[in-house]
Amino acid sequence: MRLVDARYGALGVIAPGGQGLERFIHVGIDAVTAEQIGQLPTGKGLLGAVIADRAPIRLAHLATDPRSAGFPEGHPPMDAFLGVPVRVGDQVYGNLYLTQGARGPFSADDEELVIALAATAGIAIENARLYDIAKTREIWSVTTADVMAAMLEVSGESVLEVIAERVGALIDVDLVVVAVPHGNDDFRVTTASGPGAASLQGRVFPAAGTLAARALATQRAASAVGEADQAPVDWQPGSGPTVAIPLYSGPEPLGVLTISRRLGAPPFTDADLDMAFAFAAQAGVAIEVVRAREDRRRLDTARDRARIARDLHDHVIQRLFGAGLSLQAVSATVDAEASAAIEAQVDAIDAAIKDIRTVVFALGAGERGRTKRARDRLLDVVSEVSAGLSPTPRIAFSGPLDSLVHPSLADDLVAVLRECLTNTIRHADAHTVEISVGIADGLVTLAVEDDGRGIPDGARLSGLANITERALLRGGACTITSGGARGTRIEWSVPATDGPESGST
Incomplete structure (x- = not known):
């Protein structure tokens, strides 16, 4: 504007794909006037012609050009016009617009001067872009190294939490979420940090159409500028620029790391996406090492x-x-x-x-990993329930329980033992409790015997009635002997075969 004595000037940044303007930076129009004008230009009319032609346009009178779309109400008058593309390498980054020259229409010398300035600006923008890319790569490299070092000191269960924590601390983001596949069509949030993180923890949301689903399906980092760029999800309202990073351990999908900035924040760049993809690959290797x-x-x-x-x-x-x-x-x-x-x-x-x-x-x-065998589960019940007993109940096993007791029968054994021990703690006032679990001749038997005061007459037996019903449903029996020197003895016996009724309990 100073070089050619223009009263108004603007730089329009072309949107990705070359369709219209992504940003419009104007100088010369005060804030009050700009607010009265309302929406800024988006690259239509004569401004769009500079984008389409990718060549300078110089006019003595704006209004006489058929491509001019006119001005909205409250817009200051503009007559002479000069538009020049700003090139960054082989790409057109944007266009420089100048109007209302102080000396009248712009001259050919003015056009040459602005073209030279636009070329210099293009070099400066390219250098700034390269610097931003270098800084972005440096930040992601530091993050990757930090995460990899931290993961060498954690257990397999907390790997995803460490990734989320370190990424949130080093990358300029407001919200970090780790979501893992939940069933066939949903995701479940396992880790969240940032504003509203507490309300997101444990949230289950449909996968269809979400950025997380796209990243997991393509196995590449996926980005969105805002809510209009992705299917709305109730767990992340009002999100700004977002990147979803798939996390894999070999061919196994572990989850998706989603990083989001606030609404109106700068979008993630192509360099961010490239580094995010490299980070996902490195994280996958580190997860394999941890496992x-x-x-x-x-x-x-x-x-x-x-x-x-x-x-x-x-x-x-x-x-x-x-x-x-x-x-x-x-x-x-x-x-x-x-x-x-x-x-x-x-x-x-x-x-x-x-x-x-x-x-x-x-x-x-x-x-044994996630699935415990019958013997382990029964020992867990004794350890869990016997906190109220001293000494700890003695349990003895006989026969190949782990090999012949199927999971549904193990569920019943656990339920029966829990009920028996709970009754003993609450009512028997026993000093010793002995438990025996065995399998012989195709019959599984669980016996619980204590030296307490026995079952009083008229006592409610709803819990014992339930375990008796469990035995009957499996074609077995439950006998309860109470009184005498030994207190109470409960013997629960059922066939070990997984019969047709076993699933009903």
């Missing part, structure tokens, strides 16, 4: 547990068994009183052997 390390740790733990179980079985149990046999031999050579005392110690050794065998089974079970 491999977790597998190695589980394998080492399983080997240690197997070794301990083997030593207990081959050495401790056998020595106790031998000691018991020796004591029984001695018992036959002494008087009745001493023999009774020795037999009592033999019984104690037998009980210790049963306890050690239970430990051996537990150690042999190892870490």
Whole structure:
């Protein structure tokens, strides 16, 4: 404007794809006038002609050109016009518009001067773009290195949380969300940080049409400028520029990392998308490393547990068994009183052997991942429920339970044991509780016996009625013996075969 004595000037930034203007930066019109004019030009009429022709346009009188679309109400008068494209490399970045020359219409010298200025501006813009790309790559590289280093110190369960936390701290974003596939058609938010993160945690939303679904399907980072660029989702209202980054472990989709800026914030660039895709690839490798390390740790733990179980079985149990046999031999050579005392110690050794065998089974079970076997689940119930008992109930196993008890029957065994132990804690006032679970001749039997005060007459038996019904539905039986010196004994027995009625419980 100073070079050619123009009163008004503007720079129109061409939108991606070359259709219209993405931004219109104007100088010379005050804020009040601009507010009265309303919507800024979008690249129609004569401004659109400069975009389409990609060549300078110089006019002595704007109104006389048939391509002129006129001015809205309140727009200041403009007559002489000069429009010049601004090139960045081989691309047209935008157009420089000048109007209302102080000396009248713009001259050919003015046009040449502005063309030279536009070329210089193009070089400056290209350098600024390259600098921005370099800074973007630097930020993403630092983020990638930081995330990879952090992931080497975490367990497999917290990998996605670490990724979200580190990305949110280093990348200029307002909201970071990790969503994982939930069922066939939904996503579930597992991690969120930023404004409103607490309300997003655990949210389930349909996958159809969302940016996350597009990223997971294409296995590439996907971007959106705002809500109009993607299907609306109730968990992310009013989101601005957004990038969804797919996270894979080999061919397995783990989830989508979504980073969003506030409405009106600068959009993510192509460099951001390229680096986001590279970040996703590096994150996938790191996740594989974390998983491999977790597998190695589980394998080492399983080997240690197997070794301990083997030593207990081959050495401790056998020595106790031998000691018991020796004591029984001695018992036959002494008087009745001493023999009774020795037999009592033999019984104690037998009980210790049963306890050690239970430990051996537990150690042999190892870490089974998400699906626990029947024996592990029953031990978990004892540990969970017996907090109110002292000493802890003793549980003994016999037979190949883990091999022959199917999951639905294991569910019933867990429910029955929980009910029995809960009743004992609440009502029996027992000092000792003994549990035995075994399978023999195709029959699974769970027995719970305590030395408490027994079941009083007239007591409500709704819980015991439920476990009796469970047994009947499986073609089994439940017997309850209460009173006497031993308190209460509940024996629940059903066929081990997964019959047609098993699913109904």
